[in-house]
Amino acid sequence: MQKTIQPKSEHHYHFVTGKLAEHLVRETAQALSKEHGFKYSIGVMPITVAALMTPRWLLRHLDPPTETTHVIVPGYLDCGSDALEEKVQICVVCGPKDCRDLAEVFGGQRLEPALTDYDIQIIAEINHAPRMSRQDVVSRAIRLKADGADVIDFGCDPSNRCLAIGDYIAGIADEGIRVSVDTSDAWEASEAARRGASLVLSVNESNREHAVDWGVEVVVIPDQPSDKKSFEKTIDFLSKQGVPMRLDPILEPIGSGFAASLLRYAETRRDYPEYEMMMGIGNLTELTEVDSAGVNLLLLGICQELAIRSVLTTQVINWARSAVRECDVARRMVYFSINNGVPPKHLLRELVMLRDAKLRPFSLAAIESIATSLKDNHYRVLADDHRLHLLSAGVHLSGEDPFAVFEQLLARSESDNVDASHAFYLGYEMAKATIALQLGKQYDQDQALDWGILTKPEDLHRIKRSSHHRDRRGTEPR
Structure with missing residues (x-):
């Protein structure tokens, strides 16, 4: 498990990496050293990709400078850091798998690359x-x-x-x-x-x-x-x-x-x-x-x-x-x-257009908790567990077919607040949610689906629709 340490000026950190990532590790270590005031060195191991290192292999090649107080090894070695520490008699810290996350070891945040340079x-x-x-x-x-x-x-x-x-x-x-x-x-x-x-x-x-x-x-x-x-x-x-x-x-x-x-x-x-x-x-x-x-x-x-x-x-x-x-x-x-010397991963998300880079799923327990906590009659649409969920006060409807979910809503005696405008809005949101389920995309109500460079932001239709109802009726939609 990645550790977090409190950097001090008297510390000397020895960063272990492979040949491909050497440049980026040096650049990152230099920035962190300037920020925190510590000394450092870089141990470039005779291997191209750091992910291929094993604790046993590293034991034969690790030779930190005598002034080293901490050795920072790649996250792929989390299961063997104790053996390494026993050999070098220096504190061994298992860092991140991605060297761009090294700032997190020192309690900071990932250093995002500018990605402004190119030569093609x-x-x-x-x-x-x-x-x-x-x-x-x-x-x-x-x-x-x-x-x-x-x-x-x-x-x-x-x-x-x-x-x-x-x-x-x-x-x-x-x-x-x-x-x-x-x-x-x-x-x-x-x-x-x-x-x-x-x-x-x-x-x-x-x-x-x-x-x-x-x-x-x-x-x-x-x-x-x-x-x-x-x-x-x-x-x-x-x-x-x-x-x-x-x-x-x-x-x-x-x-x-x-x-x-x-x-x-x-x-x-x-x-x-x-x-x-x-x-x-x-x-x-x-x-x-x-x-x-x-x-x-x-x-x-x-x-x-x-x-x-x-x-x-x-x-x-x-x-x-x-x-x-x-x-x-x-x-x-x-x-x-x-x-x-790093893969083109977690750099930019603009070319992930069909699916999303990462999902933020709700557990069924979380969905139930949201449903029971709602006190107003505004409808919330969730897309998770391969199903659509329609929630409001006292209402939790779900299903794989948005038409079936809407029929369930109309069948309820308290659904008289579903006028044409409301129905259009719910249909639009449930259509987006259905697409998200089919493609493995993140659905967030009233937000555009993320299509990478093709994304066009949406207006907050639900808020506008609610304001329209208040203006027309003088009350919140029931």
């Missing part, structure tokens, strides 16, 4: 942009930038040259937004670059000679995803011509060589460590029928580990309609995770 650029594509009006494209670009996009990609129509492409590009650039162009047409790329585009997607053998004249950075792709030689030839050609570039081996969808394409990204990073890289993650999110948030986080985690510092995404299919916002949250999470 989001390129958000507007697909078939020439089919829209110039104003619609500019408006969409502004919204995407507000969602977190760093660059807006003007997606051309492969079947028709966009003769007005310069006006579109200039319209976006005039808003102070960085813009790229997605085209294989050399004229479109040249005109876009002339009017403000700073990046061209994409270049291979078919158009690489023209890229020399554009004067902007380009994304290099192979002629075919598995054609490594064509990829290398284009890279070599552009390198000799001094054209700035970022490399994209092309991410392929599941069913078309997804795993092999991931390996090509790792190989490209190994073979060309000096070049920036890009991953077109929309190839997976748009072609995989699943909510895109988890897919985006995993792909950005891969990008972060491989130093792929830009991703191309889009929001065409409905299940990926919030992809840019998801990527903005994900890039902050993976940056913190990989740079601090």
